[in-house]
Amino acid sequence: MSKGKFKNSKFVEKYSIFIVLLAMFILCAVMNENFLSVNNLTNVARQLSVGTIIAYGEMLLVIAGLIDLSVGSVLALSGVLSIACYQSTGSLVLALVLAVVIGVLCNLVNAVLVTHFDVPAFIATLAMQTMARGAALLYTKGQNLLQLKDFTIFGQGSVGPIPMPIIFMVVITIITWYIMNHTRYGRSLYAIGGNEGAAIASGINVKKNKYITYIINGVFAGIAGVLFMSRVNAGLPNGAVGYEMEGLTATIVGGTSFSGGVGTTMGTLAGAFIIGFLNNIMNLTGVDSYVQQIVKGAIIAFAVVLDIRSKNKKTRKVILVADDTKKEEAK
């Protein structure tokens, strides 16, 4: 293979997701005149915010070779407890803090199971999924919490013309991007996911980093819980079922490799927007809901095939490639 061709394929591989996003954006704009309206684009961003925040948590975990299947339930638990806290104390700050604490506590349990008891992340978080959902239902006796009053500010308020959920999403995007690109922790995640044994051998504290990853995921889940409940103006103990899959879908469509070691923040954001635009344009043009499901499934399969094809030249030495990317970015 010539060097030029290799470079070319690297370019496509690196930016393919953004090319898809751009193509999709143009296609949607052509298909429906309402798509480009400021209101509609704001709607899409607002609808995406919770899923995207969750997707960042999943991205960190998947890059490190982990996963979180509990995030939908943890989101619901932290959301309803946060509302209960607001209703009894009247403090929005306390409510937000409590949601984050609950998210972190649940994820600490995940982390303990995964790192200290070697329970596969898939199983450990599946257990937490059931426990957290059960706790949310137990606390609310299965009923929706109502009369949220000012709690709705997180999901429905806005600063100037920009809705609060979008502000949360942007801030968390920047934080995640910074973590992944400018911290030792971020870089070590690629190494752990690429080859855990090699990462340990090279002196990376794998256990500590796994803990940090779950804790960050917990913080995101807590915030997402507050945004979700606040947006729907109700504490839904059975809300956000299956949101882990929404987060994972955005992550995977955005180019994060399920086998670990590969993935970018901007890719995940692009993945979330691809799914969001897709949902939006199908609703705007009145596509039948059964057909919508088929199309969504097909797009996910297509995205992953693309991902595997563009990355199949990468062997198990992902860690080296990931490091190369870092060096290139540093330049």
Next chain:
Amino acid sequence: MKKKVISVLLCAAMVATMAIGCSKSDSGSSDDKKDSGDKKDSYKVAYIARAQSDSFAAWLANELKAEFENYDDMTLEVFDGEANDEKENTMIENAISSGFDGIIIQANNGEAQLPYIQQVVDAGIPCITTNPRVECEGTGSIDADPYEQAKVNCDLAIDQIPENAKVVVLLGPAGNFHSTERRNAWEKEFFEKRPDVEILAEDIANWNKDEAMALMEDWVQAYGDIDAVVSMNDNMAAGAIEVVKDNDKFKDMLAYGVDGTAEACLLIKEGKMTSTGLQSAIDLAKMNAEAIHSVLTGEKKITDINDNVPAPLITSDNVDEYIQMYKDNGQIKE
């Protein structure tokens, strides 16, 4: 060393959390058991709930528990079918072998539970199917009629929805009996009689408020004007209303639901929702308890039990009495 300490602490926290969780749920079920064990000539009744995670099913289970407290000679144990046919069927089999005197079943899927309901009948245990009714010889049934619940809304809407109105329709899960029946009622009792009304969009929001919100946000962009929201339940209607509640352009939008949830009552009170057909878990619980009691004490035969709870229409005219009902059971706070 530090790590070990941390891990021990975390484990302790985890165990403590579990213990708190378990002890809470234990206290609930041990109460039930104590009651049933202590009294010798008391009847043990099992209630197999469709899914405790479904807010209506959970409400019904809560009301049944409360209703059974009023009986000295009858106790209730609740089992959760977790919206899963396999689990629900197992629960029914377990209830038969545990020697309950009566079994009330809220089927997840009538067809799937039918052979197991037949087993209850074959074992000679009085069996009531409720919400939904399952047709099976030898059983009794107490239900709400989903067609009727939607029809009471249609009767109001037929004069209320303006000429050439544009409406959107929100549906429950595909193939769900109650969603399908309610939609049938809207078709026969409203859309067929009002051919001038145009359905702009119709989609599944799975009974969920958040899914209905996302759909409504997109529909508002796509169609601009929406005169009415026709929803198969209140949660979804509330989601649609949430999207346009502060938008002056939609202040005259009509919205119809079914269930009569606490949230719907508050929205009707605020003038944001038009009407809903009540499916009262309180009434269902009361009638189920009365029915099974009368059968166990020999007053009635199980096959004589065949009733529907009424489906009263809730509008701004009578919403206060229902808000009071929810205040009494704690779902609405002052």
